[in-house]
Amino acid sequence: MTFQHLRGATALGLILFALTGVPVAAQSTGAVTIVLPEEPPSLEPCDAKHSSIGRVVIRNITEPLTRLDPSNGEVIPVLATEWNQIDTDTWRFKLREGVTFSDGTPFDAKAVIAAFTRLDRTDMVCNTKQQTLGGIDLTVTEISPTEVEITSSKPSPILPTMLTVVQMSSPSMEVKGASRAPIGTGPYALGTWRAGQDITLDRLDGYWGDAPQVAKATFVWRSESAVRAAMVDQGEADVALIIAATDATNPDIDFAYPNGETTRLRINTSTAPLNDVRVRKALNMALDLDALKPIVGDEVTRAEQLVPPNTLGYDADLRPFAYDPAGAKALLEEAKADGVPVDTQIDLIGRDGIYVGAAEMLQAMQAMWAEVGLNVNIRMFDTGNWLRYQNRPFPEPNVPMLGQDQHDNLLGDASFTLFNKYDSDGVNSGLWDEEVDKLIATGENTTGAERETAFKQAFARIHDDLVADVFMYHMVGYTRVGPRVDWKPTIAANSEIAIADMKLAE
Secondary structure: OOHHHHHHHHHHHHHHHHHHOOOOHHHOOOEEEEEEOOOOOOOOHHHOOOHHHHHHHEOOOEEEOEEEOOOOOOEEEOOEEEEEEEEOOEEEEEEOOOOEOOOOOEOOHHHHHHHHHHHOOOOOOOHHHHHHOOOOOEEEEEEEOOEEEEEEOOOOOOHHHHHHHOEEOOOOOOOOOOOOOOOOOOOEEEEEEEOOOEEEEEEOOOOOOOOOOOOEEEEEEOOOHHHHHHHHHOOOOOEEOOOOHHHOOOOOOEEEEEEEEEEEEEEOOOOOOOOOHHHHHHHHHOOOOOOOHHHHOOOOEEOOOOOOOOOEOOOOOOOOOOOOHHHHHHHHHHHHHOOOOOOOOEEEEEEOOOOOOHHHHHHHHHHHHHHOOOOEEEEEEOHHHHHHOOOOOOOOOOOOEEEEEEEEOOOOEOHHHHHHHHOOOOOOOOOOOHHHHHHHHHHHOOOHHHHHHHHHHHHHHHHHHHOOEEEEEEEEEEEEEOOOEEOOOOHHHHOOOOHHHOEEOO
């Protein structure tokens, strides 16, 4: 995009701001404006592990019992002040006293029970329970108003880490559908949500922790990276999240950081022709993913498993599939000779704005697959409709399908990835394999070297033997931060933007 085009896009943004009433950041004393790539589908606390929701909700409106320090991975207190393990299945947590939700409801043991009960609802799939907690059932028992015991349905040696993803929400919240009006204990409360325009959060008086400097935060969304970046330049926004590497041109205000995300295409391994491992290998071998890096950023690295290298269970011995279109063609010809319908159309379910360059990446991959004889049809959806294809029961279960996916494991343990993504009972899994299931169960029930070895063996089987994914990249994020705000993104910024951490320039 040329400078003239950028100026035009910015001018259009200014006109839109004037028409919609969105505040201009530079004119908002004590306020910040954050521009996101997409509007969240809801603000449901039990769905806050969806990054589009978490960036607004987590540590702003709602808080967990514990959280991870992004600088060292240590579990630190939030709404729980201390904890200890009673036995292999049970932990006891002491709750912070004197805390209330923004609606005045006290935070106590009964509130914790209500928040965990919210995870088990049947009217919707709560991704915190199904995708992050690995399907483990957690039972909360009140010991006293300020103390609870949490018992897991199977041994959970890292339960305090697991609880960092569970948001405490007010018992007064309606348990019906995905909420658009969350109530939490955080330093901010929802002000307004003007659908299609903006979301505002207002600072709460009487917050139990340190009072944040920022009095008001406005979240807006623009799908184009260049527009988001330009809005910071023009003072229309203070923070522009997830900008393209090609737009991160100012080292003084553009920050690159490993964002914990790994990209893949999930393969529905149960439906022909994708139920043949030769076809799945051909899907990988047909792609020159090193050549495609500039679409998403030159700093990304090739992935061969769905967790980054700093995760317990990561297998450093695995290697990405090499680009080999001739080998891919040979595998497809062999499969076709055996009666596999390799000419069948394969649908690829994509999501608008899942990461910068996502649509362009799929189009480039589609062309490479066509060169080896694969017929892949791209179907792009907005976030809400894409989510329908993420979790079981899958729509169109008998259609051969690939699913565009981006997964973050910010908690440092492969258990937060393996069950949900690959277990036969995983809500987001396209794989059914008894050996993988056994390895996952072995790892989850142990600690130390035995846990790490089991997880490594699972990743090796998933990659080498089963080829369960089209493996893509370990991603790098870019965020632009304007001069009015003293704040730098960390790996946590992929799924949460803690406004209380921001300081305003004098």
